[in-house]
Amino acid sequence: MSEIRLKQSWELPSEPKPIVIIGCGGIVDDAHLPAYELAGFKVAGLFDVNPEKSRRLADKWGVGVFDSLDEAVANRDVVFDLALPPAVHTSVLPALPEGSTVLIQKPMGQDLEQASSIAQICRERKLTAAVNFQLRFAPMMLAVRDALDKDMLGELLDVEVHLNLLTPWHLFPFLIGASRVEISVHSIHYLDLIRSLLGNPSSVQARTMGHPATELAQTRTSANLVYTGDKRATMSINHNHSFGRKFQTAQIRFEGTKGCAVVKLGLLLNYPTGEPDEFWISSGDVDWQQVPLTGSWFPHAFIGTMSNLQRFASGEDQSLETSVEDAWHTMALVEAAFQSAAQPGTPVLDAPPQAQTFASF
Ligand SMILES: NC(=O)c1ccc[n+]([C@@H]2O[C@H](COP(=O)([O-])OP(=O)(O)OC[C@H]3O[C@@H](n4cnc5c(N)ncnc54)[C@H](O)[C@@H]3O)[C@@H](O)[C@H]2O)c1
Secondary structure (H helix, E strand, C coil), X not given: CCCCCCCCCCXXXXXXXXXXXXXXXXXXXXHHHHHHHHHCCCEXXXXXXXXXXXXXXXXXXXXXXXXXXXXHHXXXXXXXXECCCHHHHHHHHHHCCCCCEEEEECCCCCCHHXXXXXXXXXXXXXXXXXXXXXXXXXXXXXXXXXXHHCCCCCCEEEEEEEEECECXXXXXXXXXXXXXXXXXXXXXXXXXXXXXXXXXXXXXEEEEECCCCCCCCCXXXXXXXXXXXXXXXXXXXXXXXXXXXXXXXXXXXXXXXXXXXXXXXXXXXXXXXCCCCEEEEEECCEEEEECCCCCCHHHHHHHHHHHHHHHHHHCCCCCCCCEHHHHHHHHHHHHHHHHXXXXXXXXXXXXXXXXXXXXXX
């Protein structure tokens, strides 16, 4: 059986610019800084409103630290990397120099209204701005995209996201008390990924809810993205499966007219340490093969978002995959999902119509 080779990484910028990171929380330590070290990107320095946090990361990663936002934004010929709580982006973006290049952590604000404000600020300040929807750039997802480009799957008809696991939500204390949780901070990755492959759905049907074991507003979601024609995308997400590893799953199936790819999102099984991601493909007459992956969602995908942004800013890439304009549509889908979840579904009759009896069925 011949070995299947698929593209799994985004090309690096030929002349990477130094990066100024604003916000020094968990995700910067777990993914941004490891990714930039792997890629050989220089970090010009870190800033956090809590100086203990920026100093701790600066010491750990051997990079510089800025004492104020003014000092951080005084840097020129750099790329700004914002990793702030979602509601804070609208207050930091206006401080960046006009015409800057900036990567904004997902989600793009807390809701669609904030996403629209972020897009407006970026337009007014002439920022070259992308949102860090990095799942699209994970090695396994770039492999899916390459399999589609090589026509190994044919026309993509069916995407199914199936998660049944236990998520350590205590790592995200800022979510306590938030009215929007699961879709806004987690399933948003899948909504963005599905949009990048199938385009924008015309509508969505969704339910999202909590669980007695958690005080968070929602930790379970089911959603059905509606497309015209034969396309279908569906998600079943349960972050509360506390019955051991045996039936825990984190899988996405991409099924086309000629083949099927299945990925395992290993990171989510035992987050943030994770297990290795996996990629499997069956195409035409060729039986299932596992394609070895050359990296994982964390941190490798974070090299991709930063590379695409820098390459777009320098003219090396023609499109900015997760531009704020594109990301706005993911936020619109999130908004629609929450609206759908607040609507009643189609009522189910709980008794036969009056003229009939059960005996007549
Ligand atoms: N896969 C992913 O893409 C992924 C995963 C986790 C978190 N995130 C996102 O990354 C962002 C940060 O998440 P986190 O887990 O690191 O949170 P965190 O709470 O650990 O860190 C946020 C940091 O921002 C700092 N901060 C707040 N306001 C600031 C300001 N005005 N200026 C400078 N610093 C400020 C805080 O002091 C804190 O250190 C969130 O938007 C979250 O949704 C993305």
